[in-house]
Amino acid sequence: MSVSCPKCGESFETRSIAGGAELQRCSHCLGLFLAPEVLWQMRQQWMTEAFIDVGHPSLGRRYNPIDNIDCPDCHTRMSKVTDPVQTHIRLESCPQCHKLFLDAGEFTDIKFKTLLDKVRDLFAGERDV
Numbered sequence: 001m002s003v004s005c006p007k008c009g010e011s012f013e014t015r016s017i018a019g020g021a022e023l024q025r026c027s028h029c030l031g032l033f034l035a036p037e038v039l040w041q042m043r044q045q046w047m048t049e050a051f052i053d054v055g056h057p058s059l060g061r062r063y064n065p066i067d068n069i070d071c072p073d074c075h076t077r078m079s080k081v082t083d084p085v086q087t088h089i090r091l092e093s094c095p096q097c098h099k100l101f102l103d104a105g106e107f108t109d110i111k112f113k114t115l116l117d118k119v120r121d122l123f124a125g126e127r128d129v
Contacts, residue, residue: 030055055104
């Protein structure tokens with residue numbers, strides 16, 4: 001059975017990273033659906049963002065406001081969570097299976113903290129989750 005993207009409804013494609021871990025990437029909006037341990041592995045690997053997070057951040061910003069979504073795996077309403085290091089980044093997390101959905105460009109933003117990110121965090125302040 002094919003699983004559809006909770007943001008745009010298009011199909012997911014399976015992608016692999018070094019070490020064999022797999023994630024799902026939307027064929028249209030290029031959002032990523034993955035387990036937290038896969039995200040952690042991706043953060044440790046060199047250049048993973050170059051071949052996994054291929055969507056331009058402007059595409060991600062277009063879909064970011066769509067945040068009342070259901071988990072593609074267990075169909076539970078996903079919660080909005082703020083990245084603990086970069087508080088301007090909000091992603092969706094399933095409270096049941098704990099998988100995450102990242103809009104295009106969010107993984108690259110999470111992986112690299114720049115001076116601009118520090119300014120964004122300053123203006124984002126505390127956010128409700």
